[in-house]
Amino acid sequence: MKLKFWGVRGSIPSPLLSSFINEKLIVALTEAGRAGIDLHSPTAVEAFIAGLSPAVNGTIGGNTTCLTIETDDRLIIFDAGSGMRELGRHLMMREFGQGRGHAAIFFTHTHWDHIQGFPFFVPAFIEGNTFDVYHVHPHVPQVLTEQMDSRVFPAQFSALGATFRFHQLPVGGTVTLGDLEVANIELEHPGKSYAYRVKRDDDIIVLATDGEYKRLDHPALKRYIDFYRDADVLIFDAQFSVREAIIKQDWGHSSALIGADIARAAKVKRLVLFHHDPASSDEEIVAIMNQTREYLTHHHRRSLVMVDVAREGWEINLNRNGNFDVQQVNVDGMVCLNLLGQFDARATEAFTRAILAVGQSHHNQTIVLNMENLAEISVAGVRALLEARSNVYGIAIVNVPSNIYRVMELSGTLDFFAIYPTLNDVPWKGATPEG
Ligand SMILES: [Zn+2]
Ligand SMILES: [Zn+2]
Incomplete structure (x- = not known):
């Protein structure tokens, strides 16, 4: 399974500001000077840049939730946040450009940041493409249609060239797509959100975004820990700091350190921090990652779950x-x-x-x-x-x-x-x- 992130922010797209690019340049050039890098050598510069923090040599990304899991014969898209526009551009260069594409789209829920990229997803306009849409909330087809109402958008859902087949999933149910099994579980979130667990042989990827964990005692967390158990990758809502997660009760989001506790209890191999706050800078997000890595080392048993931040364009290959x-x-x-x-x-x-x-x-x-x-x-x-x-x-x-x-x-x-x-x-x- 190949996992790829197309949009990683929560709430609203947050493009990188010019002032931040300026700061990145200052940090990079100052470090290059200190390290004595030969700036006349493109190879030396390239190697130096590759070694810089992801907050300095690029950006975490400003698009909202969209990611894909792909195998040799299946493409699954999760959520249709603004990251879906770039995914569409990429797919148009493949079979979707000739109207021969097929993908499944799973929705966690229908908040703006998880649907707003859909009207800009070009493969949906191409006749011959087929999309099987899986959703737990019954209102998904209606919301996708209303989002393209003529009063708010120039092209209507009914005019899309591609074929859409909607499949409502039962809460807690599992659907089999070829050799992939996709199970869901309900998360606490305003209007509810659903986490998905994708399993293929021994490889497991869990997407658990837009979820709040109000009670942190074991009985309350057990159902989540069971669902996330042994995941190779757990993509976790880390929008808030622990402090914010406590203060902003009922906002429906969690924090990286809560994710670390849950990941450790569930014996997750790799925790991927996701749904970054639009107000957090790249540097702040990388700092949260470093704090989370450190936090895990302060535990008595020091089980070292790997911790990463989700960033746009990043791929994880689980093909063994x-x-x-x-x-x-x-x-x-x-x-x-x-x-x-x-x-x-x-x-x-x-x-x-x-x-x-x-x-x-x-x-x-x-x-x-x-x-x-x-x-x-x-x-x-x-x-x-x-x-x-x-x-x-x-x-x-x-x-x-x-x-x-x-x-x-x-x-x-x-x-x-x-x-x-x-x-x-x-x-x-x-x-x-x-x-
Ligand atoms: Zn969200
Ligand atoms: Zn939400």
Whole structure:
């Protein structure tokens, strides 16, 4: 399954202001100066830019909710926020441009920020395209039609060239589309919203946007935790700070830290913060991500769920090939790298880049590699681990799954590494404090 984000903001589209672009340029150029980057070399500049924070080298994006999940033979669109316009442009370059496209569209609910892109979705105007629309709220067809009423929009729903087939889903029901199963659950939100859990073999993606969790005790959260359980990716409404989520009761939104607690309880691999507040700058959203990563390290058991921010144009590939990722978190002043996915020949470059970056900034520190979310390792991966030792002060490895332990054993390399059962077993006290 390939997941792609086309719109990630909540409430209303919020285009990047000129003043923010200006700030990004100042930060980037100042950092380049400090790092001594050769500004006459396009390759050096490109590599430097790629290493900058997503808040500096691009933007989180200003479009409202729209995302897609795609397999070889299925395309599912979730919500029709303003991000749907760009999705439409992209689809027009494919079979949808010739009127031969088919997609399913699932609606979480019909607030403006989840439907306003629909009238600008060009494939809907092309004869021959077919859309199966799935919705739990019975009023979805009516709202889509009224949004294009002649008093407020020049083209009417009835004049659309494509064929639309509406399918109302029961609350809590599951629909099967080829080898995909899509289940739903009701979320607390003004007028209700529905989360969707998409499952294909062992791969699970959950979209849970526009949801409030008023009670945080286990019995109240249990139904959500069960629904989100073992998700590879949980896309979570993180519009508010914890403080706002408490003050703005009944607004129907949640926060990143509440998402972190729920993700940890549900054993989610990767938490993706979503439905960003239109008033938050890119820098503020990245700061929320960093706080959430830190928050998860303060828990007694230190289960390190990966945390990311959803940004426009970002893709996550769950095809079990090439989905390797490495993410840095700081735990008690120590640097920990979370490894995710398949650690093979395609992964070594990304891994080595991350090791070199840590080695440069933390010369005299042991770093921890958390393998909790690593699916498998090849000899190329083991080799990269061995080579990494020369680029950092020392390496400790924790949470090694049995299949990976066995590969290291078979390759006769176990004794090259300091392996501990969990993060808590690493002798942190001997660490050099962060400079
Ligand atoms: Zn919304
Ligand atoms: Zn809403």
